Amino acid sequence: MLEEIGKSAITSIGFFWKAGWAFVLGYLISSIIQAFVPKEKMVHYMGMANMKSVGISTFFGAISSSCSFAALAAGKSLFKKGASFIPTLAFLFASTNLVIELGILIYIFLGWQFVIAELIGGFVLILVTWGLVKLTYPRKLVEEARERVNEDHMEESFDWKKKIRTKEGWLQVGHEFVMNWQMVWKEIVIGFTIAGMMATFVSDDTWKMFFLVDQSSSFIQILENAVIGPIVAMLTFIGSMGNIPIATILASSGVAFAGIMAFIYSDLVVPPIIAVHKKYYGMKTALYIAGVFYLSIVLTSLGMHYVFTGLGIVPDSAKQIMSESPFQLDYTFWLNVVFLFVAVFAIYLNQLFKKRSHHHMMMEGDSKFKTIVTYLCIGYLVVGLIVNWI
Helix, strand or coil: CHHHHHHHHHHHHHHHHHHHHHHHHHHHHHHHHHHHCCHHHHHHHCCCCCHHHHHHHHHHHHCCCCCHHHHHHHHHHHHHHCCCHHHHHHHHHHHHHCCHHHHHHHHHHCCHHHHHHHHHHHHHHHHHHHHHHHHHCCHHHHHHHHHHCCCCCCCCCCCHHHHCCCHHHHHHHHHHHHHHHHHHHHHHHHHHHHHHHHHHHCCHHHHHHHCCCCCCCCHHHHHHHHHHHHHHHHHHCCCHHHHHHHHHHHHHCCCCHHHHHHHHHHHHCCHHHHHHHHHHHCHHHHHHHHHHHHHHHHHHHHHHHHHHHHHCCCCCCCCHHHCCCCCCCCHHHHHHHHHHHHHHHHHHHHHHHHHHCCCCCCCCCCCHHHHHHHHHHHHHHHHHHHHHHC
8 A cells, every 4th residue: 555655646746747847837928918918908898798708708718817716706806897797707718728828738648639629629618608698598697696796906907018118017927927826736736646646546447437438439428428527527626737637547548538528628617616606696696607617518528529530630548648757857857947947036026026015815715625635635745755765
């Protein structure tokens, strides 16, 4: 058992080692965009449930933070300021499925086919959600939700061309970078630890039985995978950035493309997200949003599966990252070294920013339970490293 714990700990750390530079690069780009794109102007283009509003909401979501809880807070502010219900939902999907850092991570762990499916699927998710909401528009629930949300402070509009030439603007980049990490580091620790444990302790046969892998690739099996994928994601309680290494394990076990994509799409239907929606908009609206999202995920993942099958580009399995030793003197090592210095410099900029500002952000969804689980995972990894060292 101790040997298995040590093996799983090394696997978890190896997963993170392969992705470390990608996290820094992705969040650096995201931080630059967040610092220099004025969010106040977004609301002016999100007041109608038409193609223009949904398109702009999708664009602003894609250039925002990938943290699900940050996306929820921003979505609530936009909704309160006057954004229509459908563009708000489009913003949420885009900010968790179309962001740069997620695409980089998926490419490292799963390959280019999954990146393409994530990008195209992100747009399809939004269109399917739009259609479902149009068909079932809960006018009373939306009105009640708008009454429940409280007025939030939103930054004043600014001229990005002037701000990008100022020292304060670049200090804010460092601040946004640190804030992004503060919002996701617990999910990353939990996700990568669970991934290492699953890779070590859960056999391929278990996943094959759960996802009917050994049965013929019929519509029933593909549908079951698409339906079960989000449920497995709900059980992890973590967002997409932490779920990608787990998706790699599912892919290497032979889970259908539809099931893997459904799993990746599902960070907006995990229980902590539903709990925040309940706090913002009320239980009925939260359940309605979760139901619409779940159905959209199932339909979209099925569509992606059969389109990719028709094109002949469904990958046979995950990339060989599952069997490779991550600790090699290769491009990953040098990229990690370079971006470690980038991260340190960004932290230094954040320290300068804090000396000039008293900005503080409350983090939704960051429960005591999540904190306890995070530190239990850290303790588990430490024990595993000690076992390996001994």
